[in-house]
Amino acid sequence: MDFVTLDEDEFTYGSVADVVPGVQRVVAQNPSKFTYRGTGTYIVGDRDVAVIDPGPQLDSHRDALAAALDGRTVRSILVTHCHADHSPLAAWLAAESGAPTYAYGPHAGAVDEWDIGSLPDDFGRAPEPAPDDEDGAAEPKVEESTDTEFVPDAIVRTGDVVFTLPGLEMRALHTPGHTSNHTCFSLSSGDAGRVLFTGDHVMGWSTTVVSPPDGDMGAYMDSLRLVARRDDDLAIPTHGAPITDPSRFVTQLVEHRVERERQVLDAVRRGLTTIPAMVTELYAEVRVELHRPAGASVLGHLVKLVDDGLVIAADSGRPRLDSTFAAA
Template identity: 55%
Template sequence: MAAPTFLPLDDVRYGTAEQMSPLIRRVIAENPSKFTYRGTGTYVVGHGDVVVIDPGPRLDAHREALEAALEGERVRAILVTHCHSDHSPLAAWLREQTGAPTIAFGPHPRPAPGTDPIEPPDDDVEIEESTDYDFRPDVAAADGDVIDVVPGATFTAVHTPGHTSNHMCWALGEESALFTGDHVMGWSTTVVSPPDGDMAAYIDSLRRVAGRNDTVLWPTHGPPRRDAETYVTALIEHRLERERGVLAQVRAGRSTIPEIVEVLYADVRAELHKPAGRSVWAHLEHLVDQGLVGFDGADRPMLDGTYRPC
């Protein structure tokens, strides 16, 4: 796939608002991790009247940095890409402080009982991102809705399910820019974790973004991508290549996710095999939908299921 772009640690300035373009400023939260890279980037768009995108996690330092960045500004809308706990929690505080409405696709659905087996945690290894189930937007936006509350900064909602079912990118027409949340990250591939994460939807959404002709992608994590079509096309091929590997392992007689992970992720530290297993689960769901893989013992593909070729 296309090479990731890394932000040198010396170039990360926590607690300050950096001017990224004529309309866009970014404040990076000091919450680095294997999911967030150097941290969550909150975007402030406009001057005087502004829109805030992904207010970020509940960190006192990040809240104080946003307060400083927004001093003298009038927040007219709070856009949220999705409800993981590094993106949406500070939206409630910002709404209370400014009166601006929160706008998103909708809340994150809770998994149906029995669809997501709970695994015992490994020391220091998170299995996936935690979810802000409390977030419910004031305005539920649909794909194609236009948010025109700030002079010279017009946003269009672009629904991109896959990473989560409620993931929404936001297109800024005046700069031919797309704020991609976690759908496209500037430094890594994206976690797709069932039961809410959906590989088929994710690949379809990537194809949609690749065909949009945006000049620049602004991820919540990592640097901007100014090679949008090339980069996103490479992400698609990376996913399809991984899926071909999963199918080959099933056809070779490996019937469980741990068996497949042991082969496909042999060069990855063993303590990260459980998170990798969730990605394999998503690929298996997609292969089942295509009629290439079958499963036994349940009414849907499961993390602890048994798989066979069709």
């Protein structure tokens, strides 16, 4: 994979900066193993604007957004999904501006969720605190919590217009997988060209965590292929730097996921029956403290393999982190 980094000298926390013509970014100061440098909130337009992923409940980020939006009129608030680093400030911004929030929907809740169990307590525990991730780390990251309070004012589906100005139009593109309600937003503009704001669906700096029960690897693969077939000029993730040649990059992501699925299936067929055993082998070059989130990603692949009829969860109904697996 040709991962894309965002160097620390390329942005300043709390400041508003141009990304491409008609698009600006404010980065929240919430860097971590799962948010990279922090949440990037995007402002599309000049005087009348759309705001994408207002970000976490962080006073410094709220104040930075208020300053960046001073003198402008917010017309649309677009939320890619409701993890706690993306949607919480949408409520504040909607109250301040009167603009509606747009998203596929709230968190799916218990609609189709099941108990995924847990990994052994001592699995993936580093003996000492580990240094921060290196730039461009390519393995799955731990997720923040879900913003269960978020409910959009307007429910959108693929193709729905969410923001329009003369010479500029934005539409929704439902891309389930990372979460069931994940949605990208496309921008078509004479100034910026064809831009896709990809949230966490496609991240230049890392692969995306697809963790059951709300995460769905089969849906994620289908959504990746959908994006790979598009002719966007640029993809802009919520975390990290813009991705040039998105079709090529996303095609690489699809190939990476297909290869990982092949490795998981091969591991089961060779007699590795538990997720810890699979992770220990397949992620041998990855720091041990990342083995727990890797286990969630492996579970995502195993759920898909069970659904495809290639693997069975031998001692449980639906696959769990603590299931025993066997080839079908």
